[in-house]
Amino acid sequence: xxxxxxxxxxxxxxxxxxxxxxxxxxxxxxxxxxxxxxxxxxxxxxxxxxxxxxxxxxxxxxxxxxxxxxxxxxxxxxxxxxxxxxxxxxxxxxxxxxxxxxxxxxxxxxxxxxxxxxxxxxxxxxxxxxxxxxxxxxxxxxxxxxxxxxxxxxxxxxxxxxxxxxxxxxxxxxxxxxxxxxxxxxxxxxxxxxxxxxxxxxxxxxxxxxxxxxxxxxxxxxxxxxxxxxxxxxxxxxxxxxxxxxxxxxxxxxxxxxxxxxxxxxxxxxxxxxxxxxxxxxxxxxxxxxxxxxxxxxxxxxxxxxxxxxx
Amino acid sequence: xxxxxxxxxxxxxxxxxxxxxxxxxxxxxxxxxxxxxxxxxxxxxxxxxxxxxxxxxxxxxxxxxxxxxxxxxxxxxxxxxxxxxxxxxxxxxxxxxxxxxxxxxxxxxxxxxxxxxxxxxxxxxxxxxxxxxxxxxxxxxxxxxxxxxxxxxxxxxxxxxxxxxxxxxxxxxxxxxxxxxxxxxxxxxxxxxxxxxxxxxxxxxxxxxxxxxxxxxxxxxxxxxxxxxxxxxxxxxxxxxxxxxxxxxxxxxxxxxxxxxxxxxxxxxxxxxxxxxxxxxxxxxxxxxxx
Numbered sequence: 001x002x003x004x005x006x007x008x009x010x011x012x013x014x015x016x017x018x019x020x021x022x023x024x025x026x027x028x029x030x031x032x033x034x035x036x037x038x039x040x041x042x043x044x045x046x047x048x049x050x051x052x053x054x055x056x057x058x059x060x061x062x063x064x065x066x067x068x069x070x071x072x073x074x075x076x077x078x079x080x081x082x083x084x085x086x087x088x089x090x091x092x093x094x095x096x097x098x099x100x101x102x103x104x105x106x107x108x109x110x111x112x113x114x115x116x117x118x119x120x121x122x123x124x125x126x127x128x129x130x131x132x133x134x135x136x137x138x139x140x141x142x143x144x145x146x147x148x149x150x151x152x153x154x155x156x157x158x159x160x161x162x163x164x165x166x167x168x169x170x171x172x173x174x175x176x177x178x179x180x181x182x183x184x185x186x187x188x189x190x191x192x193x194x195x196x197x198x199x200x201x202x203x204x205x206x207x208x209x210x211x212x213x214x215x216x217x218x219x220x221x222x223x224x225x226x227x228x229x230x231x232x233x234x235x236x237x238x239x240x241x242x243x244x245x246x247x248x249x250x251x252x253x254x255x256x257x258x259x260x261x262x263x264x265x266x267x268x269x270x271x272x273x274x275x276x277x278x279x280x281x282x283x284x285x286x287x288x289x290x291x292x293x294x295x296x297x298x299x300x301x302x303x304x305x306x307x308x309x310x311x
Numbered sequence: 312x313x314x315x316x317x318x319x320x321x322x323x324x325x326x327x328x329x330x331x332x333x334x335x336x337x338x339x340x341x342x343x344x345x346x347x348x349x350x351x352x353x354x355x356x357x358x359x360x361x362x363x364x365x366x367x368x369x370x371x372x373x374x375x376x377x378x379x380x381x382x383x384x385x386x387x388x389x390x391x392x393x394x395x396x397x398x399x400x401x402x403x404x405x406x407x408x409x410x411x412x413x414x415x416x417x418x419x420x421x422x423x424x425x426x427x428x429x430x431x432x433x434x435x436x437x438x439x440x441x442x443x444x445x446x447x448x449x450x451x452x453x454x455x456x457x458x459x460x461x462x463x464x465x466x467x468x469x470x471x472x473x474x475x476x477x478x479x480x481x482x483x484x485x486x487x488x489x490x491x492x493x494x495x496x497x498x499x500x501x502x503x504x505x506x507x508x509x510x511x512x513x514x515x516x517x518x519x520x521x522x523x524x525x526x527x528x529x530x531x532x533x534x535x536x537x538x539x540x541x542x543x544x545x546x547x548x549x550x551x552x553x554x555x556x557x558x559x560x561x562x563x564x565x566x567x568x569x570x571x572x573x574x575x576x577x578x579x580x581x582x583x584x585x586x587x588x589x590x591x592x593x594x595x596x597x598x599x600x601x602x
Contacts, residue, residue, distance in 0.1 A: 052409065056350075056416055107412065108412060108540070109544065112536070112540050113585075113589070116582035119534065119579060120579045120583065127573065127575065229533070236416065271428075273423050275424075277418060277423070277424060279417070280416065281418055284413055284414050
C-alpha cells in the first residue's frame with residue numbers, strides 16, 4: 001500500500017479504534033460482528049484461497065478457542081483474554097500435527113475431513129463433563145463488549161497484515177504454486193508440506209483467538225453454536241463474493257454480508273441458510289472470481305485511459 | 312449371552328449397512344461420471360426421508376407409494392441442478408474440483424434451509440414396521456430387514472441398468488474414459504445429467520428406507536454425507552464392489568458404538584473410522600482420489 005491507499009487505511013483504522021465507545025450497544029455489536037466475520041473470512045482465505053485446500057471445518061478452532069476460554073474462566077478463574085490467548089495457542093499447537101495428517105488428503109477428502117472434525121468435536125463437547133455437556137458453560141454475565149471488540153479488531157488487523165504479507169512474499173508465491181500444482185511446486189524446490197502446514201496454522205490460530213472473545217461476548221458457550229459449520233458457510237460465501245485468494249476479497253464480502261447474515265441467522269435461520277447457500281452457487285456460476293478482481297480490472301482500465309489522456 | 316449380543320449387533324449393523332451401501336452407490340455413480348463429490352448428497356437423502364415421514368403422518372402413505380414418488384421427484388431435481396449449475400463448471404479438472412466442492416457445499420446449505428422451511432426442525436420417524444421376528448437367540452427388526460431387502464433390490468436394478476442398457480454402457484464408458492466416450496459418439500452432457508439425476512434419485516430412495524430405522528431432522532444431512540463418503544472412501548472411490556464392504560464396516564461401527572456408547576457417538580463413528588483408515592493407508596486412497 002502506498003500514498004492514498006495507505007492514508008485511507010490509516011483513517012479507517014483510526015475510526016474503527018476511536019468510534020466504538022461513543023456508539024450505542026446495537027451499533028457496537030454490529031461493528032463487532034462485522035470485524036469478527038471479516039477476520040474469520042481472512043483466516044479461511046489463507047488455507048482455502050491461497051493454498052487451495054478447501055476447509056469446511058475451520059470452525060473447529062473457533063469452537064476450541066471458545067471452549068478453552070470458557071473452561072479457563074469458569075473452572076480456572078483466569079481473566080477471559082488469557083483464556084482466549086490460550087485458545088489461540090492450543091489451536092496453533094493442535095494445527096501442526098493435524099495439518100501434517102489432514103493435508104495429506106486432497107479435495108473432497110480434506111474438505112469432508114475437516115467438516116467431520118468439527119462434527120466430532122461437537123459430539124465430544126456434548127458428552128464431556130469438563131465442557132458442561134449439552135447445556136454448555138455459562139460465563140459471568142454483564143461483561144463489557146468493548147474489550148472483546150478491541151481484541152477482535154487487533155487480531156483482524158494482524159490477519160489482514162498476514163494476508164498482505166502472503167500476497168506479496170515468497171511464502172505466498174510458494175502457497176499459490178502448490179495450489180496450482182503440488183508436484184510441480186515440489187519439483188521447483190518448494191517444501192510443500194511445511195508450506196501448507198504453516199498456512200493451516202495461520203488459518204487455525206485466528207479463529208482460535210477469536211472464539212474466546214465470542215464466548216465472553218455471548219456469556220455462554222454450548223456445543224451446537226460453538227462448532228456450527230454455518231461459520232464456514234459464511235466465510236465461504238463472503239470470500240467468494242469478495243474474491244477468493246485475494247487481499248481485498250474477504251473485506252469486501254465480509255462488510256457487505258455481515259449485517260444481512262446477523263439479521264437473518266438469528267430470526268430466519270431457514271432464509272439465512274437458503275440465501276447464503278444459494279448465493280454461493282449463483283456466484284460460482286455468474287461471478288466466480290468475485291468483486292475484488294472485477295474492481296481492480298476496472299481501476300486498471302481507468303488508469304490506462306487516464307494515462308492515455310495525459311499523453 | 313455375550314456371543315448372542317455380539318451376533319445381534321452384527322445383524323443390526325449389517326442390515327443398516329445395506330441402506331448405507333445404497334446411499335453410497337448414489338454418490339459413487341455421480342463421482343464415477345462427473346468426478347465430483349456431491350456434498351449435498353445427505354440433504355437429498357434427508358429430504359426424501361422427511362417427505363416419507365410427513366406423508367406417513369398425514370395419509371399413512373405406504374412405502375411402495377412414497378419411494379417411487381421420491382425417486383421421480385429427486386430425479387427431476389437432480390437433472391435440474393445439473394442443467395442449471397453443475398453444467399457450468401470450468402473445463403480444467405483441478406479448478407472444476409474446487410468449484411464443484413464449493414458449489415455442492417452451497418447447495419447442501421440451501422437444502423438444509425429449504426427442508427427447515429418445508430418440514431420444520433422437528434425430528435421425525437416412520438413408526439411403520441415396528442415388529443420383529445425372532446430366530447433362535449436373535450431378533451430381526453422388520454423395519455431393518457425390509458430396508459435391507461429393498462436396498463438390495465434397488466442396488467441390483469442399478470447394477471442391471473449399468474450392465475445391460477445403452478444408458479448404462481454410456482455411463483460406464485464416460486466413467487472409464489471421457490475422451491474415449493466422446494470419440495465413440497457418447498452424448499456426454501446427457502450422460503452427466505442422467506447420472507446426476509440417477510445418483511440423486513438413489514439418494515432419495517435410500518432416504519425413504521433410512522427413515523424406517525432412524526429418526527432424522529433437516530440438520531442431520533451432513534452426517535449422512537459423511538457416512539456415505541466414509542463408505543466409498545473405505546471401499547475406494549468409483550469401486551462398486553468395495554462400496555458393499557465399506558458399507559458393512561460402517562454399519563457395524565454404527566451398530567456397536569450405538570450400543571456401547573450413545574447414539575450421538577454412533578453418528579461420529581463413521582467419521583472416526585474414515586480418518587483412521589486414511590491414517591493407515593493415505594497413499595492408497597489418495598491415489599484413487601487423484602485419478
